[in-house]
Amino acid sequence: MDSVTLTEIKRQQKGWKEAFKYLETKSENVKVKFLKYKNRTWIFTGCGTSLYIAQTASYCFTKITGIQSKAVAASEVIISPEIVFPNDEFVLVPISRSGTTTEIVLAARKSGKEFSIPTIAVSCTSESELVGECDNAITFPFQREESVVMTGSFLTMLLSIIYLALELSEDTNEKLRSELTTLPDGSEKLMLSNELYIKEIACKLDLNEFVFLGQGPMYGLANEAALKMQEMTISVAQGYHTLEYRHGPKSTCAENTFAAVMLSDNGFDLEAKLIPELKDFGASTLVLYSDTEREHVNKADFKIEIPKGYSDLMKPFFYLPLLQLLGYYRAVAKGINPDSPKNLTQVVKF
Template sequence: MSIGAGQLTYDEISAQAEALQSAWEQLQQQSDWVNKYIGNSAYEEVVFIGSGSSYYQALTMAATFRKWTGRSATAYPSSELFLFREQTLNVNKKLLIVGVSRSGESHEVIIALDSFKDVSNWDHCGITCHETSKMAQMTACLVSPLGKEKSTVMTKSLSSMTFMMQAAIAVAAGKANFTQELEQVLASDAVIVREADLSAKAWVQSHNFTRTVFLGMGAYGGLSLEACLKLKEMTCTWTEAYGTLEFRHGPKSIIEPGAQVVLLLSESAREYELKVAREMKGYGATLVIVTAAAGDDTAFADLVVEVGGASISDEARSVLYLPWIQYNGYYTAMKLGLNPDDPRNLTQFVEI
């Protein structure tokens, strides 16, 4: 029996709670990986690399690593590493390069990992959803077992891989509170997914926008880029992403009535970010705020999406922001008569 347009994407977004739980259980079996790689203090810096969505989640991984371990970490597009090595990284430092790839077949990640065989003080590892992939064969990988997807766009794979790496970082940090925070995320994710489904569906059915801008800072900087890409991939519509406060320095000129601004609100910079949101509202934007908790300070928004977890860190809360973002892209695509399972010009991984 044929599968209807969008069914793969919908099912995969809806299954991310199970994918997170599976990743959590798998990590318990790969504790040696943590000790050998990101938990190894011999590395002066950990470098996460990926392409597209994988690069955006690498940004969140790096931000989490810096905050939770107090050690140096960065994230770069894979191509920067093999095309501009000296401009990107210090060849004299002892580095760990972490490849991030859902399929484990992304040509740019594989070429990047293969490109520094001549650098004796660099090591590599990875994270993927496919244990038999080329990347998994060339380097030791964490594997998100239920992150595998049939749809082109990344949804539960991104959520589960981000969560799994954060869980590994929590172990590497050696601080029980971070692990406890992630356990809270696990316990609440299924409910957040169901609520996001209902909220995004109602929102998309009752609104139309000429353009959408996603804003985020800190651990949510990478998420805002991912949110932008999700909507662009599924709907082929005009959308951009910026650092929240950076948006005020020129780009805000694009805001006018008919524009939608989606703010991924942190608790760390809540007051400052809400000042930007109020300013955009004043320019005529329709404002969505995705936040740990609504309050009197968010009452001016057109829609407030609560994901809970106000008592945990911004980093741990990251994956709870993803369901609404993903359903928003899905329902917008369906409203436009597009098939989010098979977006125009896209494939699951890019070949060079």
């Protein structure tokens, strides 16, 4: 029997195509509903993986629209709402695969009922407690996952927020829109052509500390990749801003460390300088990058180049499926079943 986790990872690009078609039918409706919120600050919120979607989504949303936004853990919205909402000029976007996680439902309820903050749910479930609590919702029931570990739905929900940003932007963003249409096929081809290579890397890694590094839209991915490695392999894994790794975290970097660096075009020269430093500390390194091999990239132990011509905002759709596969195959190499992660359930309720 095939692993449901592996199935979810490998079918996600088909889900993006469905999502894109669905969103195209909602274009005018999106503008009518949400343009009135352009002068507010947007708060993207979630728990666990959904919080890391929020981190990447906030960066992409502000980059595309110019509208101020930030990512906040749902628990902070519940416990310190007066800090999150110092006035009523905000919009809350709660993100949840199931729409039933306790904190996200409470965050939406408190924001709307106690602070009169407009709420827009992003979820893979059309009829849920979260959707019922929110003023509006963008949902993708066809992307519902069977796996406990959340994989494919991450990028589908991120796609919806990027699409929303494009609709709210005053710029036509023709290049980004064009990139979106070719993403699914390009990402799937890259993932499948590198699957065996990633499996080989995972089998070679007799290591017990994993570090994932990224800047800008890749920072949320770094946190998410670390979480996937932790959930699936029961290993110590952490995510950091690439340049922040020098400020303390490098103290534990050694021969038992594996570091995956997701390079951006925007910060390539600064970020790539860390690669030889990681090697000097004894770490094994994987570098994900695009366009061309510049200085320092060749010093990595492993490297994967994504297709040329995609902006940094689109790189998550190439990078994350590869790192999800890495977590999956590392778990298999350790004799752990990724479909039954220790102490975890698909939905957190309390």
